Amino acid sequence: MKKKNLFIVVFITILCVTFLTSSVWAGEKHRYRWEGIAIGVGAVMLGHALFNQYRPRDLHPAPGYIHRPPSSPRLHGHWEMRRAWIPPTYERVWNPGHYNHKGRWVPGRWIEAVKKPGYWSKKREWVGRLHHRYSH
Numbered sequence: 001m002k003k004k005n006l007f008i009v010v011f012i013t014i015l016c017v018t019f020l021t022s023s024v025w026a027g028e029k030h031r032y033r034w035e036g037i038a039i040g041v042g043a044v045m046l047g048h049a050l051f052n053q054y055r056p057r058d059l060h061p062a063p064g065y066i067h068r069p070p071s072s073p074r075l076h077g078h079w080e081m082r083r084a085w086i087p088p089t090y091e092r093v094w095n096p097g098h099y100n101h102k103g104r105w106v107p108g109r110w111i112e113a114v115k116k117p118g119y120w121s122k123k124r125e126w127v128g129r130l131h132h133r134y135s136h
Contacts, residue, residue: 077128
């Protein structure tokens with residue numbers, strides 16, 4: 001870590017000395033304008049890479065990743081098992097004509113039949129609350 005700080009101090013010192021030199025040695029005013037801009041952009045990019053220690057990061061979590069609660073220091077809470085109602089699913093089926101229990105003819109028609117009944121399921125949820133510094 002000390003070598004990095006020393007490198008930064010030396011780099012900044014050389015950069016400042018470069019800009020403090022007399023303009024007598026500069027030559028024509030507009031001669032190297034675009035080259036100077038290119039050097040400046042390169043120096044900014046290099047400085048950004050050095051100061052932020054650029055490295056590519058994974059954007060997607062690894063397989064099997066378990067979601068953790070938010071890491072905000074102001075958000076408190078706990079994991080809780082909650083019941084959730086999963087609604088039934090239906091499908092349209094043809095009910096052919098038939099005689100009912102009273103002996104009367106009922107013509108055929110489309111009806112909504114339960115394909116899969118509804119049920120209760122348990123799932124794990126994060127129950128959070130904001131922590132206020134001063135409680136009233």
